[in-house]
Amino acid sequence: MAKRDEIIAMGKGMLDKEGVINFSLNTFLAQNNISKGSFYHHFKTRNELIFAILEEELRIFRANVEEKIYSLHTLQEKLMLIFGCYCFDTPKNRHICKIYEDLGKACLYDEVFNAHLRKIQKDMSYLIVQSIETSRLSPSKRKIALDMVEVLSIGIDGFFVYYGLVLDTDSDTYAVRSEQIMSFVVALCTLLGSSVESKVRKRISDTVKEKK
Template sequence: MTVKSARDRIIDTALQLFEKYGYHGVGINKIIEESGTSKGGFYHNFKSKDELLFIIHDTFISYALNQVGKAVENNETPTEKLSQILKSSAENFTKYKPHQTVFYQDHTYLPEEYFEAISKKRDKVRDLINNVIQEGIDKGEFLPNLPVPIIGMTIFGMVNWTYKWYNPEGPFSNEEIVVIYADFTLNSLLTEEAKQKYQFSPYFEQVQAPQK
């Protein structure tokens, strides 16, 4: 069994406490106590509680940026890229659900320097998605005259807000939910000609509703 370092124990503990009580509901002493570390150990690894919050935020947004970047780089057509962007978000609902919760409920508490660093990565994710949508329009796969920023934010919000209601014990798995997202989005954006092209591809997958 791998023994976690003091730094990792502090991050994991802070993540759980911030998710449950909010950033301002948790003091450094509580993090130290719950993580089984010391004040010296805390300040050896982190300059402040603000830096700890930044690290949690950066872990999530860096993962999201990496996944979107790989989807764009490793796929050829806009349809394939957008489908993979949506499907790559499956881990967000499970492994990164606590990070998402803290990210969205506590991001306004980041000091300006940290807030700007996180905002730059968040904007890169948004821009990558918008670029894929614009590419789809330019190549005739997506409907013309789509309001790209609105469509991009709709997709961004649809995926990222799932943490609010997703239930791992519910009737649909995280993988099934993102298949539904991909199918819904592509059917909304693709031209009729493009739909025929992709009709029998794995980019259109149906998830059956659970039997009552």
């Protein structure tokens, strides 16, 4: 019987290649010689497998970001790292965003999906709080920033994922959304007195793209 971790690893390869819409469970099982009995021993549905794959990706993301946060100095640098998936246009970032857009449209009322979104919100809140607490902010501005944690942890993800759904458009709006989120982060951090120069933003962008 195939192990759960093995199925997740094989599923990640297919999800990366096919995306959510074209992820066929029957094709996946056949291509990887996994019996239905083995699959349903670990997962109830195709979507449950997809969420398990994304959970592992989220765990790796949180560990990587948390490790780097403490070496950055300004809140803007840290938020750009946390929301780099939206701020920097790379093939991998576009792919990740497309997965969540497709899931958002297909699984809006799926409890497993909603539980996954709550996990994302919890992890994002933690990372944002760590970013604020370790940035050079005055006590009054730190309080303002901490009061915005929930809005930041839910609002930016929600804005990016549901932008196309709300506007009912199939056109490629990644660049537009990316620019708007970057502008928001810059404006917020400028108001809080923890912004960086454009050349620093470019350096961060180049670093992110190199690692993708």
